[in-house]
Amino acid sequence: MVRGANHREIWEALEKTKTIRSIADALQKFVGGVQPIECFTAMTALLTTILWKWPSARYHVWSNNMLMVKVERFCGNPDSSIAISVLKLYSALALCGHGAMKLLERKELTAKVVQSLGKSHPISVRIEALKLCRHLMRSAKGCSMLTSLNCEAIVQEINHALGGWRSSSCKRIPQDQIPMVIEACRTALMTRWVGPHHSFFWANKIDKILLDILIGNCITKNQTQVLLSSENLLSLVSDNVTSAQPFIWDILGYLAAHCEEDFHPKSKGKPLFLDILISCACLVATDMMQKGITSLPSSVSEIEPVSRAVLLMVFSPCKYVSSQARNNLSDMVKPFGDDYLQFVLSSLKVLATGDVSIVSNSLHSITNLINLASFSTLPEYHNLISENNGVEILSNIIKSCLKSDIRVSRSSIASHLQCCWHDVEEWEGDDIILFYSLRALSQLIGFSNLVYDHTKESSNKHSEAQELISNLQYILSSTFGRGPRWFAAYILSFFGLYGFANKLGRRMEKALYEQELADVELLLMNGQSYTVHGAILAARCPYLLPQRESHIEERKLNGHHNELEIGHHREKLIHRVRMSDRVDSDALFRILEYVYTGFTLVDKHLIKQLKLLSKFCELKHLSALLQKKQLSWGNAGPSFDLTVVLNPAGHPFSDIILEANSSERVTCSFSLCQLSQPHMHSHKIILSSSCDYLRALFQSGMHESFSEIIKVPIGWEALVKLVHWFYSGELPGIYPDCRWNNIDTELQIRELRAYVELCSLAEFWCLEEVGEESLKVIASCLRSDQRASIGIVQFATKLNQWKIVEIGAQEIAPSYSKLRVAGELEDLDEEVIDMLRAECVRNTQKSGHKSV
Numbered sequence: 001m002v003r004g005a006n007h008r009e010i011w012e013a014l015e016k017t018k019t020i021r022s023i024a025d026a027l028q029k030f031v032g033g034v035q036p037i038e039c040f041t042a043m044t045a046l047l048t049t050i051l052w053k054w055p056s057a058r059y060h061v062w063s064n065n066m067l068m069v070k071v072e073r074f075c076g077n078p079d080s081s082i083a084i085s086v087l088k089l090y091s092a093l094a095l096c097g098h099g100a101m102k103l104l105e106r107k108e109l110t111a112k113v114v115q116s117l118g119k120s121h122p123i124s125v126r127i128e129a130l131k132l133c134r135h136l137m138r139s140a141k142g143c144s145m146l147t148s149l150n151c152e153a154i155v156q157e158i159n160h161a162l163g164g165w166r167s168s169s170c171k172r173i174p175q176d177q178i179p180m181v182i183e184a185c186r187t188a189l190m191t192r193w194v195g196p197h198h199s200f201f202w203a204n205k206i207d208k209i210l211l212d213i214l215i216g217n218c219i220t221k222n223q224t225q226v227l228l229s230s231e232n233l234l235s236l237v238s239d240n241v242t243s244a245q246p247f248i249w250d251i252l253g254y255l256a257a258h259c260e261e262d263f264h265p266k267s268k269g270k271p272l273f274l275d276i277l278i279s280c281a282c283l284v285a286t287d288m289m290q291k292g293i294t295s296l297p298s299s300v301s302e303i304e305p306v307s308r309a310v311l312l313m314v315f316s317p318c319k320y321v322s323s324q325a326r327n328n329l330s331d332m333v334k335p336f337g338d339d340y341l342q343f344v345l346s347s348l349k350v351l352a353t354g355d356v357s358i359v360s361n362s363l364h365s366i367t368n369l370i371n372l373a374s375f376s377t378l379p380e381y382h383n384l385i386s387e388n389n390g391v392e393i394l395s396n397i398i399k400s401c402l403k404s405d406i407r408v409s410r411s412s413i414a415s416h417l418q419c420c421w422h423d424v425e426e427w428e429g430d431d432i433i434l435f436y437s438l439r440a441l442s443q444l445i446g447f448s449n450l451v452y453d454h455t456k457e458s459s460n461k462h463s464e465a466q467e468l469i470s471n472l473q474y475i476l477s478s479t480f481g482r483g484p485r486w487f488a489a490y491i492l493s494f495f496g497l498y499g500f501a502n503k504l505g506r507r508m509e510k511a512l513y514e515q516e517l518a519d520v521e522l523l524l525m526n527g528q529s530y531t532v533h534g535a536i537l538a539a540r541c542p543y544l545l546p547q548r549e550s551h552i553e554e555r556k557l558n559g560h561h562n563e564l565e566i567g568h569h570r571e572k573l574i575h576r577v578r579m580s581d582r583v584d585s586d587a588l589f590r591i592l593e594y595v596y597t598g599f600t601l602v603d604k605h606l607i608k609q610l611k612l613l614s615k616f617c618e619l620k621h622l623s624a625l626l627q628k629k630q631l632s633w634g635n636a637g638p639s640f641d642l643t644v645v646l647n648p649a650g651h652p653f654s655d656i657i658l659e660a661n662s663s664e665r666v667t668c669s670f671s672l673c674q675l676s677q678p679h680m681h682s683h684k685i686i687l688s689s690s691c692d693y694l695r696a697l698f699q700s701g702m703h704e705s706f707s708e709i710i711k712v713p714i715g716w717e718a719l720v721k722l723v724h725w726f727y728s729g730e731l732p733g734i735y736p737d738c739r740w741n742n743i744d745t746e747l748q749i750r751e752l753r754a755y756v757e758l759c760s761l762a763e764f765w766c767l768e769e770v771g772e773e774s775l776k777v778i779a780s781c782l783r784s785d786q787r788a789s790i791g792i793v794q795f796a797t798k799l800n801q802w803k804i805v806e807i808g809a810q811e812i813a814p815s816y817s818k819l820r821v822a823g824e825l826e827d828l829d830e831e832v833i834d835m836l837r838a839e840c841v842r843n844t845q846k847s848g849h850k851s852v
Helices: 004-016 019-029 037-053 055-062 065-072 080-094 097-105 107-115 123-136 140-168 175-192 197-203 206-215 221-227 230-239 245-257 273-294 300-314 319-333 337-353 362-375 379-387 390-403 432-447 460-477 482-495 503-513 534-540 585-597 604-616 620-626 648-653 684-690 692-699 716-728 738-742 745-765 768-784 786-798 802-822 830-846
Strands: 497-499 520-523 529-532 554-557 560-569 572-578 599-601 656-660 679-682 709-712
Touching: 004 019, 019 037, 019 055, 019 065, 037 055, 037 080, 055 065, 055 080, 055 097, 055 738, 065 107, 080 097, 080 107, 080 123, 097 107, 097 123, 097 140, 107 123, 107 140, 123 140, 123 175, 140 175, 140 197, 140 206, 175 197, 175 245, 197 206, 197 245, 206 230, 206 245, 206 273, 230 273, 245 273, 245 300, 273 300, 273 319, 273 337, 300 319, 300 362, 337 362, 337 379, 337 390, 362 379, 362 390, 362 432, 379 390, 379 432, 390 432, 390 460, 432 482, 460 482, 482 497, 482 620, 497 585, 497 620, 503 585, 503 684, 529 534, 529 585, 534 585, 534 648, 534 684, 585 599, 585 604, 604 620, 656 684, 656 716, 679 684, 679 716, 684 692, 684 716, 692 745, 716 745, 716 768, 738 768, 745 768, 745 786, 745 802, 768 786, 768 802, 786 802, 786 830, 802 830
Parallel strands: 520 572, 656 709
Antiparallel strands: 497 599, 520 529, 554 560, 560 572, 656 679
16 A cells, blocks of 8 residues: 555566566466465465556566456356456556557457446446446446447346345335445446447336436326426435436436437337436536536535436537527526626636636636526526637637646546546546536537627737637637537637648648649639649548549539549640539638648638538548537547548659668558568648758659659658658657556667658758657657667667757666776767767765765
């Protein structure tokens, strides 16, 4: 149980004595029936404890295939003590993302885990199986992989664990079953992810199960009308408070958020349990609102889960759920709605003016923002919100959030999530004060007078709008969560700004006006035309391209026909697309601007045309913004990614080959290619938009500008990373996790050499961002594990990358004397050794020790 220095000392002792390897060897040699079973369970228990306390140890277990095969044989063992010990070991491994993926790849193992959820097993085994499933589904990918095996069976067993206690006619959860119900609730938070499991939850009557946990197993068909009274429902919920309640609200909220638009519970003469569940949530939330006007409830943390559930229901894409929730909320807040809303706005105004720290009472502020967002769906309160400057208050809170270095994530304030949502990216992002401010503002902006007219002179309102727009654009261009970025884009659409600004799109903007490399011509009926680039259209809007290149064909656009022609222009193949006579030239240009940059400014008179064009082009996110449709909760949202044209889809438009300085054998995906040297088929327009050096080369008229191949002075691994940056805007990195810290030193050096090469090339090709990002990767990896430092310093010296040499020297310096005595520095240049010696002296002086 020790912490701090002693904790580190114990781990060093475990490493020195190779304890994990010893346990692994003993487990592999274990023979059931010959050795006592207690020997097996004791070893797995010790190994599990180590894996929980020292995460870096997990790699040594999940990467040991022989050990994994041996342990799998004991999974599902009839002896519950063995089954539990194995499931606990797997849970500890699943805390590592790599470990979870390794487990999920073992189909027979996951099938045994699902079987362990069954009611034929002891409760203790089922609880551990639920825990393991929960850990495996911590990510959307993990959830998808596990449910792809047998989604219905998994959901059925979770539902049975949630509601199986009712079979004994108990009115409340028996004490001995509470741990299993709580664990099943945690596992049922898989409902946060999109997937087919939602339909199975509904098919297995999740609404009735949640309701019974919430108010007790007391509803019959004859009692329904009586129980629907507000007083009875609220009393039942209050009398049946359990630790499961916050989870019930979360599950209900996620189910509502992912409901299909036309979903409707089928009554067939039975009580509509979903209706009662919605009423319960609204009753509890509004009861807390009313109490909050005069004083805070005894535990503020009780408010957030139920308020959030109501929010997700009123904004549900399902018409039935959102209608029921809004009607319930509207009826229940009538007696005190005006007073409460003014109380909320007054509290938030203090926050917006900066008189109170934005995180001083974060949970109370978050709850106020959630409830304001819910009220914003009720038309009868729009005037009151407007009169109390609700939009300006939210705008100022957003500004304060962006200025603050402190962010509040949901798991940090929702205590029931802290033990089961570790290291999971939340759709809301890592600042839910910002998220809920944007959520509320997205609903209110359409009713505000905060108008931004580009044709009029500046005014106070104009200035306020400009500041808000600037803040929203900053959110779009930064690394905020997908939810905040979507709502920022949605709000911007009310100012005529449509799309999702990003750094790659900004680089591609110059390509829109580049004529020399264009290979597609869009012909309008009025004689105008736009010359564009097939590679970019193929990645972003293939519907504007000819479906076949070998002949003329017809396609329909808005009820009319387009004639596609193929011709030759400027000694290169030009694909001509004749547009419909209903296509406006300005509207088409805005579509192209969005395709090239991800963002466009639209005047009101073009909206109708753009709605039709965006729908035809299947630009679904632009279409949603134009039609003012909200994105469903948890939706991945848009991405600006051109990497698809590196595949065969982009080969017809490839006009340049990048060849690596490597002797590796690499298979080319281009079937007609016969080059043996490692290479990538690329596109001049994409490369030149991000690289001034290449643009100058292509335009120079020199011999190199006409060459079909550019020899890039970097290895294959570096070239792959560089091309990915050109086409996605992101340089692939290395996460210094347990895998990195445990792989062979030579493999570490090999992976890092690619980034050293990129640093060198970045200087030559004027790729400042590539150089900076590569340097960050090298620095973080060397700080995490110093083993590769000497090799990287040696390689960086040859390429004159002295910044990297300095970073490596800082990591080597503490071990300078030891390495020098061992002779491990002999291959380094004298200049580098002098740097190491000087760095070592500085370190000893900082430590207050006398230099030797």
